[in-house]
Amino acid sequence: MASPTPPSPNPPVNKPGAYDTSLRNRLAAVLPQGHRFGIHHVSTPPTRTEPLCPAPPGERPDKTYRESHFLAVSIHPNAPTISLKRASPGTDDIKQPPPRLPLLAFAIEVFIFTTAYQTILFVSKTDSTGYLHLLGLPKGAPSPIRQVCATFLAYLLDHRKRPNVQSIVNLFARAQDQYLFPGSIRNAGKHVLDDWGLVRWWCRVLNPLMEGLSCEKWANTKGYLIVPGLEETETRSFLPRTPSSLVNWTVGHPLEKISRYVRDFGRVPPRCLIPGYPDDPKSRFRDELDEEVSPRKHSIGAWKSVKTLDQFWEMMAFRQECSSGRLTGFIWLVFDSAASADVHPQPQPLPESSSAAKYKARRKKKKKLSGPIKPREPRIKTVLRNGLLDRPTLTAYYYWPSEGRGDRVVDEAEYKRIIELLLHLDFSTLDKALGSSRRWIHELGAPEVEVIGRATAPEKTEIHAAGITNLTGLVRRMNSKPSDAQLQPRVNVLGANLVRKKKKEESASSS
Numbered sequence: 001m002a003s004p005t006p007p008s009p010n011p012p013v014n015k016p017g018a019y020d021t022s023l024r025n026r027l028a029a030v031l032p033q034g035h036r037f038g039i040h041h042v043s044t045p046p047t048r049t050e051p052l053c054p055a056p057p058g059e060r061p062d063k064t065y066r067e068s069h070f071l072a073v074s075i076h077p078n079a080p081t082i083s084l085k086r087a088s089p090g091t092d093d094i095k096q097p098p099p100r101l102p103l104l105a106f107a108i109e110v111f112i113f114t115t116a117y118q119t120i121l122f123v124s125k126t127d128s129t130g131y132l133h134l135l136g137l138p139k140g141a142p143s144p145i146r147q148v149c150a151t152f153l154a155y156l157l158d159h160r161k162r163p164n165v166q167s168i169v170n171l172f173a174r175a176q177d178q179y180l181f182p183g184s185i186r187n188a189g190k191h192v193l194d195d196w197g198l199v200r201w202w203c204r205v206l207n208p209l210m211e212g213l214s215c216e217k218w219a220n221t222k223g224y225l226i227v228p229g230l231e232e233t234e235t236r237s238f239l240p241r242t243p244s245s246l247v248n249w250t251v252g253h254p255l256e257k258i259s260r261y262v263r264d265f266g267r268v269p270p271r272c273l274i275p276g277y278p279d280d281p282k283s284r285f286r287d288e289l290d291e292e293v294s295p296r297k298h299s300i301g302a303w304k305s306v307k308t309l310d311q312f313w314e315m316m317a318f319r320q321e322c323s324s325g326r327l328t329g330f331i332w333l334v335f336d337s338a339a340s341a342d343v344h345p346q347p348q349p350l351p352e353s354s355s356a357a358k359y360k361a362r363r364k365k366k367k368k369l370s371g372p373i374k375p376r377e378p379r380i381k382t383v384l385r386n387g388l389l390d391r392p393t394l395t396a397y398y399y400w401p402s403e404g405r406g407d408r409v410v411d412e413a414e415y416k417r418i419i420e421l422l423l424h425l426d427f428s429t430l431d432k433a434l435g436s437s438r439r440w441i442h443e444l445g446a447p448e449v450e451v452i453g454r455a456t457a458p459e460k461t462e463i464h465a466a467g468i469t470n471l472t473g474l475v476r477r478m479n480s481k482p483s484d485a486q487l488q489p490r491v492n493v494l495g496a497n498l499v500r501k502k503k504k505e506e507s508a509s510s511s
């Protein structure tokens with residue numbers, strides 16, 4: 001819950017009419033014309049969570065909240081393509097067209113971490129079932145997966161914007177056969193991007209957010225890409241080639257630039273700059289370096305073997321996820337809202353939210369009880385209230401407007417149950433995927449939002465600032481498969497200052 005007396009920032013200004021605020025309409029504008037999609041969006045309210053970055057020694061970590069968002073997209077493929085039972089035995093023709101059953105096509109999970117200083121949209125997982133081709137989209141039509149991922153992130157980014165608070169979209173791209181749809185890899189129709197293709201794909205998905213897909217006005221936007229183990233020129237080849245991408249993207253990371261600890265305290269230990277996301281290779285490395293020093297994390301200042309952030313990234317190249325032919329790309333898009341580009345303003349106190357005021361009043365009235373105990377009349381519950389929705393929309397630490405929430409808002413436990421259920425289903429064949437989709441959508445309990453695509457795109461196109469920009473001919477297509485040179489095992493060369501250290505560690509572990 002929010003602190004009783006939050007030092008709130010200025011309330012975000014909602015601009016109904018300035019742009020389309022509904023996810024449904026924004027998706028309809030980018031999905032292929034005439035095709036029907038089901039949108040299943042579930043989210044949690046902002047809930048207190050562990051801070052992403054450890055605080056410098058002697059300082060308090062930032063109070064942090066987290067919202068979880070899960071967006072799944074289903075299709076309703078044409079009935080004749082589905083192997084359903086015939087109307088009567090011995091009849092070849094299907095007399096009655098069977099109902100069009102929903103079939104999950106892909107999904108994306110996003111966590112929104114917020115503090116008084118930052119809003120971070122962390123893309124946790126994306127996965128597809130491999131049945132999207134059943135829609136029979138024309139060759140060259142924009143990919144619905146790419147369009148939906150980009151539009152969903154832009155939608156969340158816009159609805160969570162707070163004045164004077166920096167917004168960040170962050171992810172690491174690491175290819176895997178399946179993340180969310182068990183068995184889907186056994187479906188021959190599933191297209192799985194390799195590590196190289198995936199890093200390029202994510203840059204291409206995210207680039208439009210800096211080129212106008214986000215409808216909010218930002219004072220400054222910048223994209224960062226770092227691929228441990230790759231040189232700058234190699235990394236640059238992953239970036240999109242739009243007219244403004246040279247200016248918009250930087251090869252490297254923004255961890256010092258976006259850290260409020262650096263802003264407030266100057267030099268801080270590298271461990272205080274590395275966020276701890278679930279299943280993140282760099283968070284895992286951070287934790288291992290912490291263990292080298294002390295099991296009591298709060299007392300840790302500097303690490304033993306890694307002294308600077310540059311060394312940290314250098315060593316990352318030797319981790320399992322970034323070596324022996326594997327590759328992980330770390331991407332950040334940093335959006336500075338007006339006035340936050342240079343100086344971070346002090347939060348302004350604002351009228352307290354109603355729940356905070358009530359809590360404070362109750363605390364004041366509390367006095368020591370004495371005298372005979374008077375039994376209280378039992379109260380009968382007549383209305384079922386969803387306590388989840390009772391929390392304030394705005395505190396100093398988060399902004400939670402009704403726009404940008406899931407069609408069903410659930411608590412963390414229910415959210416976990418819904419995701420766990422998905423991870424226990426089977427998407428390996430069409431029949432199984434249909435059954436699994438039906439079961440999951442039923443258990444989700446959210447109303448299915450139907451979206452009919454309106455985008456006409458006869459040619460290869462890409463979402464761009466001013467609508468759709470045709471980039472055919474401008475873009476030199478990169479082979480999504482790694483080249484022969486890339487397939488060679490990489491020889492990573494350690495920096496001179498790290499070589500001795502590594503040898504020492506190895507000899508220590510072998511003894």
Ligand SMILES: CC(C)(COP(=O)(O)OP(=O)(O)OC[C@H]1O[C@@H](n2cnc3c(N)ncnc32)[C@H](O)[C@@H]1OP(=O)(O)O)[C@@H](O)C(=O)NCCC(=O)NCCS
Pocket residue numbers: 106125126127128129143144145146172173174175176177178179189190191192193198201
């Ligand atoms: C990440 C993922 C969802 C993207 O889906 P996708 O279908 O590959 O994405 P797109 O529809 O945008 O297609 C990307 C490219 O592959 C091509 N493609 C899609 N399906 C194809 C197929 N069956 N055969 C050949 N090419 C195909 C598209 O035409 C597109 O080409 P382009 O870049 O020239 O336009 C998918 O690769 C996946 O499910 N991967 C497994 C899980 C995973 O690794 N997730 C990443 C988490 S960070």
